[in-house]
Amino acid sequence: MSEPQSALPGRRAAGFATVAEAGLQGMITLRGDLASPVLAAAVQQATGCAMPGPRRIVQAGDRAAAWMSPDELLLILPHADAPGAATALQAALAGEHALVAEVSDARAMFAVTGDKAVQALAKLFPVDFAAMEPDEIRRSRMAQVAAALWQAAPGDWRIVCFRSVAAYAFGLLDNAVRPGSELTA
Amino acid sequence: MLILTCPHCGVTAEETELALGGEAHLKRYGPGDSDEQFEAYMFARKNPKGVHFERWRHAYGCGKWFIAARCTVTLEVFGTYPAQTARPPADLLAAIRAKRPSADLSDWDAATPEDAQ
Numbered sequence: 195m196s197e198p199q200s201a202l203p204g205r206r207a208a209g210f211a212t213v214a215e216a217g218l219q220g221m222i223t224l225r226g227d228l229a230s231p232v233l234a235a236a237v238q239q240a241t242g243c244a245m246p247g248p249r250r251i252v253q254a255g256d257r258a259a260a261w262m263s264p265d266e267l268l269l270i271l272p273h274a275d276a277p278g279a280a281t282a283l284q285a286a287l288a289g290e291h292a293l294v295a296e297v298s299d300a301r302a303m304f305a306v307t308g309d310k311a312v313q314a315l316a317k318l319f320p321v322d323f324a325a326m327e328p329d330e331i332r333r334s335r336m337a338q339v340a341a342a343l344w345q346a347a348p349g350d351w352r353i354v355c356f357r358s359v360a361a362y363a364f365g366l367l368d369n370a371v372r373p374g375s376e377l378t379a
Numbered sequence: 380m381l382i383l384t385c386p387h388c389g390v391t392a393e394e395t396e397l398a399l400g401g402e403a404h405l406k407r408y409g410p411g412d413s414d415e416q417f418e419a420y421m422f423a424r425k426n427p428k429g430v431h432f433e434r435w436r437h438a439y440g441c442g443k444w445f446i447a448a449r450c451t452v453t454l455e456v457f458g459t460y461p462a463q464t465a466r467p468p469a470d471l472l473a474a475i476r477a478k479r480p481s482a483d484l485s486d487w488d489a490a491t492p493e494d495a496q
Contacts, residue, residue, distance in 0.1 A: 248388060249389060249390065263387065263442055333440045340439050
């Protein structure tokens with residue numbers, strides 16, 4: 195079988211913050227009734243994470259569960275584990291009104307790191323970063339494409355977008371971190 | 380710039396993150412409706428100078444539809460509420476009446492949607 199490839203393998207850009215394509219990342223879209231205990235147990239099983247509250251992301255090691263809308267979660271896990279986890283979720287949710295879709299290869303992920311990373315992101319997202327909580331995931335747009343972002347750790351931002359727009363997204367981030375274009379010193 | 384709070388996810392989103400869906404609370408009659416009723420549903424739209432109810436979709440966010448009550452003159456936003464309802468919430472109507480006594484809210488004078496027919 196052919197080797198899986200991420201959208202822009204190994205691409206990096208360094209300026210006043212560092213942008214790196216984050217490599218292969220397993221992602222599963224899960225839609226259903228988020229109040230259902232069966233669904234919560236399935237999420238716990240797949241990611242080791244509790245059910246996130248509205249606009250929150252619960253992270254546990256290399257796995258996470260993120261709240262995407264009132265009936266949708268994004269489960270983040272190692273790329274190799276995603277197909278198996280999707281199958282297990284499907285089985286665990288038999289009889290529930292729910293949908294499981296493995297979307298790992300439909301997405302691209304970037305890491306923007308550094309003390310001033312938020313200044314680069316503030317140029318691209320119509321988001322009030324001052325009001326964002328550390329464990330918040332925000333779906334919004336990055337310039338002209340849909341994207342979601344959250345912090346894996348303080349100053350360590352993760353951005354996911356569609357793989358088809360990965361080159362555009364990387365170009366935006368590369369441009370936004372150019373030295374000398376900081377918003378404040 | 381119009382800034383609305385999505386009632387589904389609580390995000391305070393600005394206009395470019397949202398998609399406008401036209402006038403809210405349109406009523407489709409039928410089956411067996413008259414041509415006039417269908418025409419009114421299909422084409423007749425309010426264009427008020429003042430309080431207006433609009434459908435919006437949080438297109439770049441949670442993807443859900445909601446309704447915003449706002450003033451077309453001052454861009455004041457009175458409130459937003461989920462779209463899965465046949466009429467605006469009573470407390471929102473009361474707030475609008477208090478702020479804009481002259482606003483035409485006659486569609487919502489009746490106590491229940493059934494009465495409104």
